[in-house]
Amino acid sequence: xxxxxxxxxxxxxxxxxxxxxxxxxxxxxxxxxxxxxxxxxxxxxxxxxxxxxxxxxxxxxxxxxxxxxxxxxxxxxxxxxxxxxxxxxxxxxxxxxxxxxxxxxxxxxxxxxxxxxxxxxxxxxxxxxxxxxxxxxxxxxxxxxxxxxxxxxxxxxxxxxxxxxxxxxxxxxxxxxxxxxxxxxxxxxxxxxxxxxxxxxxxxxxxxxxxxxxxxxxxxxxxxxxxxxxxxxxxxxxxxxxxxxxxx
Numbered sequence: 001x002x003x004x005x006x007x008x009x010x011x012x013x014x015x016x017x018x019x020x021x022x023x024x025x026x027x028x029x030x031x032x033x034x035x036x037x038x039x040x041x042x043x044x045x046x047x048x049x050x051x052x053x054x055x056x057x058x059x060x061x062x063x064x065x066x067x068x069x070x071x072x073x074x075x076x077x078x079x080x081x082x083x084x085x086x087x088x089x090x091x092x093x094x095x096x097x098x099x100x101x102x103x104x105x106x107x108x109x110x111x112x113x114x115x116x117x118x119x120x121x122x123x124x125x126x127x128x129x130x131x132x133x134x135x136x137x138x139x140x141x142x143x144x145x146x147x148x149x150x151x152x153x154x155x156x157x158x159x160x161x162x163x164x165x166x167x168x169x170x171x172x173x174x175x176x177x178x179x180x181x182x183x184x185x186x187x188x189x190x191x192x193x194x195x196x197x198x199x200x201x202x203x204x205x206x207x208x209x210x211x212x213x214x215x216x217x218x219x220x221x222x223x224x225x226x227x228x229x230x231x232x233x234x235x236x237x238x239x240x241x242x243x244x245x246x247x248x
Contacts (some may be wrong), residue, residue: 010036016214017056023211024054027202028195040110053188054199056215058112059181063237069189072196073234075203075226076184077219083116084159085175087151088144096120096174104128105140105149113137115239116177117153138162145170181233183219185226204228 008016017034024032032054037043046052047061050069055061059081065071085104087093100121106114114130121127128151133140137154144152145167156176159168185203187196202208209225216223 008036010038016218019211020208020215023202023208024199027198027208050188053191054185056183056185058183059234059237060110060112060115060239062181062184062186063234064240065186066231066234067238067241071186071188072191073229073231074185074187074196074200076229077182077216078223078227079182079220080179081112081182082156082179083113083153083177084156084173085117085120085151085153086144086159086171086173088147089170089172091150093151093172093174099128099151099174100126102128102151103131103149105131105133105143105152107137107140107153108132108134110240112180112239113153113155116180119239120175141167180237181229184229200228 013036014034021032021034035052037046047055047065048068050065055065055071059076062071062073066073085096085099087099093099104117106117109115109118109132114132117130118127131143131149133143137158140152140154141158141163143149151174159171159173185199187199191199199208203212203226205225212226213224216225
């Protein structure tokens with residue numbers, strides 16, 4: 001009943017999400033279990049079928065479920081997410097259009113950063129050559145600085161706070177995305193409204209805050225609780241629909 005994307009092994013996921021599933025079981029008076037999706041293909045299939053009741057993942061997935069499966073926004077991590085498209089300064093590029101036909105490093109789809117950079121080039125005949133890299137934005141930055149690609153998409157917070165100044169000085173920011181809603185929890189439409197309210201209250205103000213601490217620490221640093229999410233925030237975030245060639 002409770003499922004996150006496959007970013008961890010099943011064992012690591014149980015440690016991260018298990019306490020929350022146990023708490024929700026008591027709160028709702030019915031069994032809530034953590035289910036590891038195994039791989040992206042299975043996760044995508046089951047999400048498209050509407051198999052999962054409680055899901056924690058990125059806002060673009062949430063927006064897709066809201067539009068296609070009538071899922072309800074529940075809670076989200078504090079703050080937002082935005083991305084920067086950066087190019088090696090030595091190339092003297094000043095506009096994202098100059099990247100058409102050039103190599104752009106990105107994490108594989110359906111990462112939100114990847115979906116963001118795809119959205120910057122809606123014409124499939126006039127796009128960069130996307131080069132996919134695993135291992136997080138640190139690996140993406142390493143490839144970029146080594147000259148393996150001409151530009152890259154990365155989290156704005158990573159670029160501004162985790163990259164050393166001497167590395168940032170070698171890059172130009174060509175585009176900054178709008179802020180996106182942070183990762184959060186959506187609930188299947190079949191969960192009654194009364195139980196949705198219990199979940200939201202518990203995760204923002206009640207005992208659910210403690211059960212969610214491993215999750216909050218992993219994805220939001222110093223956050224002590226989720227905050228209430230509003231379905232209206234997700235109106236323009238169904239990037240999976242806009243980028244079906246890459247992400248769906």
